[in-house]
Amino acid sequence: MREATAVLIHLFLLLVVSPLVTGFMRWAKARLQTRQGPGILQPYWDLFKLFQKGMVIPETASWLFRATPYVVFATAVAAGLMVPMVSTFVPLSMAGGILAVVYLLGFGRFFLALGGLDTGSSFGGLGSSREMTISALAEPALMLAAFTVAIGANSTNLSEVARAAVGETWRFLAPSQVLASAAMFVVLLAETGRIPVDNPATHLELTMIHEAMLLEYSGPYLALIEWGAWVKQLLLMTLLINSFFPYGMQTGWSWAGTATGLALVLLKLTALSCCIVLVETTNAKMRLFRVPELLAASFTLGALALASTFLF
Amino acid sequence: MRRPALAGRIAFGAGLAGGGMSLASCIGVLAGGSTVVLTLPSGVRLFAWGVRLDPLSALFGLALGVLAVAVSIYSWGYTRDSEIQSRVGLLGFFYNLLLLSLTLVFTASNVFFFLLVWEVMSLSAYCLVSFEHEKQETRKAGTLFLIMSHGGTGALLIAFLLLSTAAGSMNFADFHLLMERLPADQTNIILLLFLLGFGVKAGVIPLHLWLPAAHPVAPSNISALMSGIVIKAGIYGLARVLFDFSGAPALWVGMLVLGAGVVCGLMGVLYALMEHDLKRLLAYHSIENIGIILIGFGAALMFRSLGRANLAALALIAGLYHTLNHAIFKSLLFLGAGSVLKGAGTRNMEELGGLIRRMPATALYFLTGATAISGLPPLNGFISEWLTYQALLAGFGTTQSLTRLMFPLAGAMLALTAALAAACFVKAFGITFLALPRSEAAATAKEGNWFMKTGMALPALVCLGLGIGAGWFVRVFDPITEQALGVKVSVQLAAGSGLALSAGAGRGGMVSPSGLAAMLVILCALPAVLLALLRRGAPCRVGPSWDCGLPGLTAENEYTATAFSKPLRMIFATLYRPRREIQAEYEVSPYYPKAIRFESEIEQSFEKRLYGPLKERVLAAAGRVRAVQAGSIHAYLAYIFVALILLLLFGARA
Numbered sequence: 001m002r003e004a005t006a007v008l009i010h011l012f013l014l015l016v017v018s019p020l021v022t023g024f025m026r027w028a029k030a031r032l033q034t035r036q037g038p039g040i041l042q043p044y045w046d047l048f049k050l051f052q053k054g055m056v057i058p059e060t061a062s063w064l065f066r067a068t069p070y071v072v073f074a075t076a077v078a079a080g081l082m083v084p085m086v087s088t089f090v091p092l093s094m095a096g097g098i099l100a101v102v103y104l105l106g107f108g109r110f111f112l113a114l115g116g117l118d119t120g121s122s123f124g125g126l127g128s129s130r131e132m133t134i135s136a137l138a139e140p141a142l143m144l145a146a147f148t149v150a151i152g153a154n155s156t157n158l159s160e161v162a163r164a165a166v167g168e169t170w171r172f173l174a175p176s177q178v179l180a181s182a183a184m185f186v187v188l189l190a191e192t193g194r195i196p197v198d199n200p201a202t203h204l205e206l207t208m209i210h211e212a213m214l215l216e217y218s219g220p221y222l223a224l225i226e227w228g229a230w231v232k233q234l235l236l237m238t239l240l241i242n243s244f245f246p247y248g249m250q251t252g253w254s255w256a257g258t259a260t261g262l263a264l265v266l267l268k269l270t271a272l273s274c275c276i277v278l279v280e281t282t283n284a285k286m287r288l289f290r291v292p293e294l295l296a297a298s299f300t301l302g303a304l305a306l307a308s309t310f311l312f
Numbered sequence: 313m314r315r316p317a318l319a320g321r322i323a324f325g326a327g328l329a330g331g332g333m334s335l336a337s338c339i340g341v342l343a344g345g346s347t348v349v350l351t352l353p354s355g356v357r358l359f360a361w362g363v364r365l366d367p368l369s370a371l372f373g374l375a376l377g378v379l380a381v382a383v384s385i386y387s388w389g390y391t392r393d394s395e396i397q398s399r400v401g402l403l404g405f406f407y408n409l410l411l412l413s414l415t416l417v418f419t420a421s422n423v424f425f426f427l428l429v430w431e432v433m434s435l436s437a438y439c440l441v442s443f444e445h446e447k448q449e450t451r452k453a454g455t456l457f458l459i460m461s462h463g464g465t466g467a468l469l470i471a472f473l474l475l476s477t478a479a480g481s482m483n484f485a486d487f488h489l490l491m492e493r494l495p496a497d498q499t500n501i502i503l504l505l506f507l508l509g510f511g512v513k514a515g516v517i518p519l520h521l522w523l524p525a526a527h528p529v530a531p532s533n534i535s536a537l538m539s540g541i542v543i544k545a546g547i548y549g550l551a552r553v554l555f556d557f558s559g560a561p562a563l564w565v566g567m568l569v570l571g572a573g574v575v576c577g578l579m580g581v582l583y584a585l586m587e588h589d590l591k592r593l594l595a596y597h598s599i600e601n602i603g604i605i606l607i608g609f610g611a612a613l614m615f616r617s618l619g620r621a622n623l624a625a626l627a628l629i630a631g632l633y634h635t636l637n638h639a640i641f642k643s644l645l646f647l648g649a650g651s652v653l654k655g656a657g658t659r660n661m662e663e664l665g666g667l668i669r670r671m672p673a674t675a676l677y678f679l680t681g682a683t684a685i686s687g688l689p690p691l692n693g694f695i696s697e698w699l700t701y702q703a704l705l706a707g708f709g710t711t712q713s714l715t716r717l718m719f720p721l722a723g724a725m726l727a728l729t730a731a732l733a734a735a736c737f738v739k740a741f742g743i744t745f746l747a748l749p750r751s752e753a754a755a756t757a758k759e760g761n762w763f764m765k766t767g768m769a770l771p772a773l774v775c776l777g778l779g780i781g782a783g784w785f786v787r788v789f790d791p792i793t794e795q796a797l798g799v800k801v802s803v804q805l806a807a808g809s810g811l812a813l814s815a816g817a818g819r820g821g822m823v824s825p826s827g828l829a830a831m832l833v834i835l836c837a838l839p840a841v842l843l844a845l846l847r848r849g850a851p852c853r854v855g856p857s858w859d860c861g862l863p864g865l866t867a868e869n870e871y872t873a874t875a876f877s878k879p880l881r882m883i884f885a886t887l888y889r890p891r892r893e894i895q896a897e898y899e900v901s902p903y904y905p906k907a908i909r910f911e912s913e914i915e916q917s918f919e920k921r922l923y924g925p926l927k928e929r930v931l932a933a934a935g936r937v938r939a940v941q942a943g944s945i946h947a948y949l950a951y952i953f954v955a956l957i958l959l960l961l962f963g964a965r966a
Contacts, residue, residue, distance in 0.1 A: 054851030060747050060865070062668040064679075074835030078828065094812055095827040099701055100689060102727075104828070107688040110734055117742035117871065121857040125871020128742065132735035133879040139731035140724035147720040151708050156701070156821030216857055219850075220843055292883045299724070306720050 002253045007081070007091045009262065014080040018234040019043035019227070021269055026201075028277045043230070050223035058216045060120035068115035069217070069224035075108035076231040083235050084162040084242050086261040087250045097156035098146045101239070102139070105191075105232060109135055112225070116213030123205045127212025130288060134190055134197060134209065137295040142187040144302025148180040149243045151309070158239075165246040172244045179305035181244040186298035188240055188276075190291070192233040195280040197291050207285070234269075241268045316400045320391050323404020324384045327411055331380025334415055338373035341365050345791040349421070358482045364421035367791035368556065371632060372418040372541075372548045375639040378774060379540050380411050386647050386767025387533040389760060394654060396443070396531055403443060403531065409436040410537065417545050423472045423482040430468070430545075434461045437542055440534045441526045453525040460522040464512030468549075471505035474498070475557065484552075492559030499558070503565055506553045514546030516606065517576045518918050520599050524583070527598070528591035528659065532650025535591060539598040540643030547605055547635050554613060555628065555796035563617045567718065570610025574722050577603025577729040582887060585736045585880055586914050588661045588873035590649045593740055594642065597685065600729060601638040604700065605631045607722055611703045616797065618710045623703060625793040625801045626815065630699035632789060637692040637778060641684040644771035648678035651764055652744060656757035661740070661873045666749035670757040675745045677768040682741045684775040686734035690825035690832070692778035695813070697730055698823055702815035732880075739876045748867040780826045783810035874912060881914070888914040 023040040030037020057065065079101045081092040113128035150156045153164035171177055190197045193210040202208055214225055242249060248264035250257035286294065341348060345367065352361040391400045413433035420426035442454030478494055479486045491499045515523035527535050580600030587593040608631025615624035651674040652667060653659050668675040684691040707719035749755040778785060783806045790800045807814035812824035859865045881890050892912040896905040
């Protein structure tokens with residue numbers, strides 16, 4: 001019962017709620033910029049429409065181009081099933097912890113970048129080159145933040161991490177946790193392609209990073225990749241939330257607890273979305289070669305977080 | 313009368329048989345945990361034809377066996393219909409000599425015998441590297457390899473002699489934990505000499521100079537052996553010295569090895585990113601992976617100094633697992649590069665492209681190797697990197713001093729290295745195999761023959777097996793860690809009856825490669841099946857890529873390898889010191905250039921800043937010493953006389 005519910009809730013959050021988070025962020029961003037903006041439910045309509053459309057496959061593309069959407073989607077969902085969301089119980093905790101999550105996302109990115117190169121257009125190559133560069137530079141910062149939490153919990157297993165975090169509700173005020181969560185927040189912006197690193201709403205190919213790799217995808221393939229990206233965004237957000245601000249996560253099992261846990265997660269997701277939207281609205285997109293400085297700052301924050309475990 | 317076909321069949325058949333036998337005996341030792349010892353007296357004092365196959369030797373022998381089988385099958389096909397075919401007998405001779413000497417290096421139990429086969433290994437490797445000696449590049453690389461390799465052997469000779477003087481014996485068996493009993497400064501000197509000597513063979517930065525020069529110029533089947541297993545002879549030597557001869561060393565030794573590993577990994581991959589010669593790129597990745605292995609070894613040494621035998625075993629397993637993994641996937645990648653070279657006639661990635669259509673099997677195997685080396689789950693590279701991370705993470709709790717920060721920082725650098733490696737292999741695979749061919753040769757490339765495909769399929773399968781079956785495979789390391797550290801940890805490591813790996817008992821992290829594989833298959837299949845069912849008959853057509861309204865995309869519009877690595881070249885400009893030259897010819901206005909010539913290169917810092925001055929000093933010193941060689945027989949007689957007197961005085965004093 002417990003396992004089945006946990007899997008269902010995870011799948012619900014990953015597959016059903018993830019487009020909603022994106023829709024909410026787009027809507028909030030538009031309101032902050034005093035635009036009307038699309039409705040919150042727009043991502044669902046986009047998915048629905050794309051799944052019904054026909055497809056155009058580039059002549060230059062090989063089987064890799066066709067396999068990529070499935071790999072991107074599967075790796076994101078698989079990684080999502082290893083991140084605690086509503087309770088500290090994670091359905092596929094045995095399959096892997098934070099390292100497996102990071103490397104699975106890397107797997108999806110590897111294929112996405114290959115898919116970009118497979119089109120033979122300059123834009124695809126440009127996107128893959130930039131994506132691989134930025135993600136490589138974001139990796140050490142992410143790892144340091146992850147290590148800080150893993151060392152606190154004495155395990156890389158995310159359900160253990162969450163359990164340790166729940167045990168000490170006010171721990172997120174400790175300097176090491178503040179620094180590590182700041183480091184992870186920067187990585188979150190970089191990994192999900194947000195301003196100031198990448199602009200998810202850009203229409204100019206030359207400034208694109210993530211979107212440039214997808215230029216040649218259409219119809220259901222595009223839908224799968226977009227959906228995968230939303231799932232990835234949601235899982236990184238919950239990873240940040242539940243490693244540092246697990247307040248209200250339930251450790252046992254009850255219907256009431258699950259309901260409050262779910263409500264709290266949605267609330268926290270909304271709050272984090274608002275933070276991201278605020279950053280996006282108040283900042284301009286950086287030049288590509290300024291991004292390494294941002295990520296180096298994030299790395300330094302992570303290193304300081306580790307160092308501060310000596311003091312506190 | 314020459315009969316190359318027969319020569320090839322005999323040579324590579326022998327290699328295949330030898331590899332199979334090596335495989336069988338090593339599996340026997342690893343499964344049984346017993347040591348096979350065989351000693352033939354030679355009649356000469358201090359020297360014996362001693363062979364000892366203990367678990368550590370057996371692990372390296374296992375890697376050698378797998379490679380010998382795969383590469384022998386591959387070579388059979390590779391040498392056919394090629395320019396080497398007429399000299400295949402010679403190639404086969406050195407090939408088998410190299411395999412034999414490697415086997416003996418891994419098993420020799422006597423100092424002199426070890427040094428003898430070590431030399432045979434270096435010399436046969438030299439002959440194989442210089443096999444295509446018509447090219448100047450090859451000759452230069454061969455000479456560099458020979459010189460550096462002998463410098464390393466010199467250091468080894470001194471270290472071994474110091475060690476055997478202390479032991480009063482030449483047998484490896486008497487060296488076990490010997491260094492614990494020696495005075496500290498003597499141990500330090502011996503250890504440093506060993507690190508230097510074996511470091512050259514392993515290609516540790518800054519002793520790596522020969523590696524990216526020598527590995528690409530050898531015939532590709534030989535490159536696979538060189539990068540796969542010959543550099544592992546250095547790793548074997550280090551493992552033998554650090555975990556057999558030496559007891560718990562001083563903490564700084566572990567820190568040195570760990571630091572060297574981090575630097576080696578990062579620099580290796582950064583230089584690899586700038587290469588667009590496919591085989592040179594792979595050679596630089598060998599340096600990177602040696603770094604990852606050393607991170608495991610260094611952590612193991614530090615844990616040993618800190619008295620944590622179980623953790624040391626975990627780190628040692630991580631290092632050795634990566635040694636085995638790298639042997640397999642790197643040889644797979646070199647064999648793939650060999651097929652590309654044979655099929656398309658070039659190793660320059662800027663002239664390749666689109667090979668996935670002309671060479672589908674090679675592309676698939678190369679992709680398998682690329683995903684494995686990038687550490688993507690559930691393949692074998694992920695497992696050993698995962699183990700390394702776990703060891704480093706656990707290291708944080710082993711000490712209260714500031715040293716403990718080294719572990720997570722090394723872990724972060726390992727993450728950077730692995731992510732850059734993934735970027736590099738996106739480039740290597742994407743530019744070589746995807747999109748449109750960039751030259752006529754690539755457009756008409758031919759897929760390798762059946763032997764070559766089988767030779768690549770074998771290591772590809774082993775990559776998958778060592779990944780998914782990691783939970784079962786870790787048991788192999790039990791006899792090794794017991795011999796080296798006195799503990800067995802596979803029971804704690806294997807969880808869920810082998811379906812998963814767990815880092816230490818209880819609450820440590822867990823990963824299940826087979827679970828991940830199953831999950832990925834299901835999650836890929838689900839949308840695929842749904843799409844196939846729901847969209848039956850939906851339009852899906854093939855059309856041109858978006859060309860910005862220009863008339864059609866050609867290969868010239870594609871991203872090149874140089875362009876792909878441009879962002880990293882600019883970000884790490886302090887390291888690379890890139891230089892570029894652009895010449896453009898204009899017709900009417902500067903906005904419409906008629907022709908552009910672009911040239912870009914990076915500075916080879918080690919060559920220029922370290923080895924350049926060193927070479928000049930050595931030459932200057934040699935010039936001064938030349939005065940001694942006057943050409944007069946009287947002077948030479950005087951030298952002999954003086955030397956004799958000095959020796960007599962020395963002997964009388966002793």
